[in-house]
Amino acid sequence: MPRVTINDIARISGYSKTSVSFAFNDPGRISEKARTRILAIAEDLGYIPDPLARNLSLRRHGSIGLLLPEVIPLAFLNSHLSQIVQGIGEICERNGHSLTLIPPLRESVQEGVRSAAVDGLITIGLEPGMETVELIRQRHMPFVTIDGRGGGGFPVVGIDDCAAAREVMEYVLSCGHRDVAVIAFADEPQLASRSHVKTQRFTGYRAAFESHDRRFTAEVMVENAESSIEGGLAATRRLWDADRHPTAIVAMSDVIALGVLQHLEEIGVAVPDEVSVIGFDDIPEARIVRPQLTTVSQPGYEKGRRAGELLVNLIAGTAVKLHHVLPATLVKRATCAVMRTSATRS
Amino acid sequence: MPRVTINDIARISGYSKTSVSFAFNDPGRISEKARTRILAIAEDLGYIPDPLARNLSLRRHGSIGLLLPEVIPLAFLNSHLSQIVQGIGEICERNGHSLTLIPPLRESVQEGVRSAAVDGLITIGLEPGMETVELIRQRHMPFVTIDGRGGGGFPVVGIDDCAAAREVMEYVLSCGHRDVAVIAFADEPQLASRSHVKTQRFTGYRAAFESHDRRFTAEVMVENAESSIEGGLAATRRLWDADRHPTAIVAMSDVIALGVLQHLEEIGVAVPDEVSVIGFDDIPEARIVRPQLTTVSQPGYEKGRRAGELLVNLIAGTAVKLHHVLPATLVKRATCAVMRTSATRS
DNA sequence: TTGTACGCGTTATCAG
DNA sequence: CTGATAACGCGTACAA
Numbered sequence: 001m002p003r004v005t006i007n008d009i010a011r012i013s014g015y016s017k018t019s020v021s022f023a024f025n026d027p028g029r030i031s032e033k034a035r036t037r038i039l040a041i042a043e044d045l046g047y048i049p050d051p052l053a054r055n056l057s058l059r060r061h062g063s064i065g066l067l068l069p070e071v072i073p074l075a076f077l078n079s080h081l082s083q084i085v086q087g088i089g090e091i092c093e094r095n096g097h098s099l100t101l102i103p104p105l106r107e108s109v110q111e112g113v114r115s116a117a118v119d120g121l122i123t124i125g126l127e128p129g130m131e132t133v134e135l136i137r138q139r140h141m142p143f144v145t146i147d148g149r150g151g152g153g154f155p156v157v158g159i160d161d162c163a164a165a166r167e168v169m170e171y172v173l174s175c176g177h178r179d180v181a182v183i184a185f186a187d188e189p190q191l192a193s194r195s196h197v198k199t200q201r202f203t204g205y206r207a208a209f210e211s212h213d214r215r216f217t218a219e220v221m222v223e224n225a226e227s228s229i230e231g232g233l234a235a236t237r238r239l240w241d242a243d244r245h246p247t248a249i250v251a252m253s254d255v256i257a258l259g260v261l262q263h264l265e266e267i268g269v270a271v272p273d274e275v276s277v278i279g280f281d282d283i284p285e286a287r288i289v290r291p292q293l294t295t296v297s298q299p300g301y302e303k304g305r306r307a308g309e310l311l312v313n314l315i316a317g318t319a320v321k322l323h324h325v326l327p328a329t330l331v332k333r334a335t336c337a338v339m340r341t342s343a344t345r346s
Numbered sequence: 347m348p349r350v351t352i353n354d355i356a357r358i359s360g361y362s363k364t365s366v367s368f369a370f371n372d373p374g375r376i377s378e379k380a381r382t383r384i385l386a387i388a389e390d391l392g393y394i395p396d397p398l399a400r401n402l403s404l405r406r407h408g409s410i411g412l413l414l415p416e417v418i419p420l421a422f423l424n425s426h427l428s429q430i431v432q433g434i435g436e437i438c439e440r441n442g443h444s445l446t447l448i449p450p451l452r453e454s455v456q457e458g459v460r461s462a463a464v465d466g467l468i469t470i471g472l473e474p475g476m477e478t479v480e481l482i483r484q485r486h487m488p489f490v491t492i493d494g495r496g497g498g499g500f501p502v503v504g505i506d507d508c509a510a511a512r513e514v515m516e517y518v519l520s521c522g523h524r525d526v527a528v529i530a531f532a533d534e535p536q537l538a539s540r541s542h543v544k545t546q547r548f549t550g551y552r553a554a555f556e557s558h559d560r561r562f563t564a565e566v567m568v569e570n571a572e573s574s575i576e577g578g579l580a581a582t583r584r585l586w587d588a589d590r591h592p593t594a595i596v597a598m599s600d601v602i603a604l605g606v607l608q609h610l611e612e613i614g615v616a617v618p619d620e621v622s623v624i625g626f627d628d629i630p631e632a633r634i635v636r637p638q639l640t641t642v643s644q645p646g647y648e649k650g651r652r653a654g655e656l657l658v659n660l661i662a663g664t665a666v667k668l669h670h671v672l673p674a675t676l677v678k679r680a681t682c683a684v685m686r687t688s689a690t691r692s
Numbered sequence: 693t694t695g696t697a698c699g700c701g702t703t704a705t706c707a708g
Numbered sequence: 709c710t711g712a713t714a715a716c717g718c719g720t721a722c723a724a
Contacts, residue, residue, distance in 0.1 A: 026719095072434075073436050092449065100409060284575070288635045289635075402701075
């Protein structure tokens, strides 16, 4: 049995398409008699308006898009994203939207934007001038960026990454650490979704060093890593394989830090006695791991919620504040300790 | 500046809509001259085909739907879902689809199905005869169920929950535990997405008890809980508040078990010395928590992957095998111990 | 209160 | 061989 369309109902009931549509969407505009008859026939044939055609007519999709900078299996390796999704989800629900995850299509983020069937986009780490931004604008599609560079008419939700990074590094330095390693986000070939955050963090680290009369660039070991447990594990392995033994490792994300902890445990290095480890994000796992992870708590859920709210307002044309900076705070748990005054290492 | 449509390009170029469309989608069917001219004008005006209209024409959405039994913030509290999403994501990517998360719309799962703008649905815990199933069928929409009841033409991907539950409980009993508590999934008012799994698990538990010449129903304490850390925490609190102190707690999910561990730690009960705890799923956190969680490892990623593959084949009309049962194995880590032979409790 | 016509991109079918 | 016409699906502004 083929699909039942509005025309079938119109033909069989003897009324026009318009009347059938009104029977469902604007009952007051047709006679009670017509409505009853139409609804009965529709019910009988199991008529469901085709969402495809319905969306075209209404010029809306009923869905909000989350434009991912990387493939889904990779993106969800970081539970911070999961938290953001939860926050966006709360708003979607409230507004009767679904949430469409848009990975790079045929390896191209742009291709994803071109064909995205959504009413608006939440993006990650966009900056004015990027090609992706131009494309979104060309499609006249409302969008919000999480962790991007704001300013102008650019709608952004994020934290002050520079200040947070500085606070972390000040803490590490004040603990007496002299041999510090930073495990940073790897540069992405595609959408450079973390480049702004990365730059901000480095600025913060540098400021901390300078306030201690030290030189970041000359003193600190920097490793790049995929933001995942595996990434943190590999980066730490590279460090030790090259015989570089920092006494403190500052990771740009908790999942990376989790990998660091795992590798250190495997090679028998005690945390925090021999090496301190600090993460960033404060994902749920940070409280589960032992010792509990010292990290920067940033509100992932709230970031998603705000971005969702802002986007919905942008779609409705009622947006007021385009620039949202949420609080982030250093949470001192158990993986960062004051350096012992003995010889730092061999 | 308003949206540029195919009609604008047709009008300005002097060709018809057909030719414009061919210039993009079937270059061989128009002259080189026409193509060049059309493409130039389109480029110039920044023409992007409206995905809304394009989808209607092609009768496809370019998206796969994941029908969630509960609101997004709640659903993602369990990382097992996150793993499933990753698996589905891998397939989406490969086929150029996006992934649409469909929460209950206006508190109704059915409403979500009605308006879902997707080419097919991956659902959770559906069983033949359910209202939701009828609705999906009415929409002529291909679907796959994860953790549902199979048989007939019902496409299912899952594990043997009964056997896995039996194995868990056999192990617990063989460790000498006499006072066992089960923390089960709470019954859902909406889509009963966990009822089949729950039934299967109970059947398995019961079988284990019987093979030990004991009676499950009479002996075991059963608590229901939301599948989240918070849920496990609350259930454990209820147990202890009622002065019921099992020596082994069997949770139906790892997140619940994580909550159990957290509460036991808070009230100073040693795991596994005083109480053993067993989870289900083997989410990444099970290896992060200390002591490491004894649990049933079921392949969340693979479940998603298989479901995605099956759905894509169903959409293409090339599906072969409709019933996929994946392996699940008991992983003995550190939260379940042999009962000491001393008095079990006061 | 109800019907006509339009919008959108693709493609089967037909005309030149 | 090239290019145009018309139909698909629905909702709704506008006309009757």
